[in-house]
Amino acid sequence: MFHSWDCRRAKACELHARSEYRCRPHRRFVYFPHSDKRDVGADMALVRKGSRRIVVDGIVYRWRIRHKPSYCQGLAWTPLNYAVEQVDSAGTVLVVKTGQPHPSNWVNAPMAPIRPADVANDIRAALSRGWSPSCPGKPFVVDRSADFVSGP
Numbered sequence: 510m511f512h513s514w515d516c517r518r519a520k521a522c523e524l525h526a527r528s529e530y531r532c533r534p535h536r537r538f539v540y541f542p543h544s545d546k547r548d549v550g551a552d553m554a555l556v557r558k559g560s561r562r563i564v565v566d567g568i569v570y571r572w573r574i575r576h577k578p579s580y581c582q583g584l585a586w587t588p589l590n591y592a593v594e595q596v597d598s599a600g601t602v603l604v605v606k607t608g609q610p611h612p613s614n615w616v617n618a619p620m621a622p623i624r625p626a627d628v629a630n631d632i633r634a635a636l637s638r639g640w641s642p643s644c645p646g647k648p649f650v651v652d653r654s655a656d657f658v659s660g661p
Contacts, residue, residue, distance in 0.1 A: 555572075555573050555593075555594050555602065556573065557571070559576060560572060560573035562596070563625055563632075565629045565632045566633070568595060568642075569595070570593050570632060571593070571594055573591060573592055574590075574591045574612075575590070575611075576613075582610065582611040583611065583613070583614055584614070584615060584660060585611075585614045585615075585618040588606055588607050588608055588609060588611075588657045589606075589610060589612070589623070590604055590605065590607070591604075591607070591623060591628070592648075593631070593635075595643060597643075598642065598643040600643045600644050600645055600646070601644060601645065601646045602648045603631075603632065603648070604649070604650045604651070605628075605650075605651045605653065606650065606651070606652045606653060606654045607653055607657075608653050608654045608655065608656045608657045609657070610657075610660065614660070616660045618660045631653075634651065635649060635651050638651070
């Protein structure tokens with residue numbers, strides 16, 4: 510007899526990041542659907558800690574660069590990304606792919622700092638391209654990495 514509900518409840522703390530696990534007493538895999546899909550993007554928000562506040566045309570936004578580089582960013586294979594969202598509403602997040610390596614890359618590739626003026630220009634450019642920060646939806650991506658040259 511297979512008790513899938515009992516298996517799920519017994520291992521509920523281990524199931525946050527996985528959609529399947531092996532139930533050892535029954536020696537079967539248990540599958541369950543996730544209610545919080547990552548590709549929807551409507552419920553995603555920036556972490557307040559480590560983010561910076563910026564005002565563009567009278568609207569308050571928060572922007573954040575990931576502190577630790579990903580593996581590919583650490584080796585300067587992929588460019589630096591940063592995220593922007595409007596403070597008052599939990600809407601669409603703007604993701605900007607820059608044309609420079611992450612500041613904490615491991616190969617000491619030269620980079621320039623991201624200035625608030627650059628962020629304000631990217632916000633204005635995204636708004637002119639159709640980004641609506643107050644409406645929920647998938648992340649809006651602005652790709653400025655056409656001139657990016659990967660590291661060694």
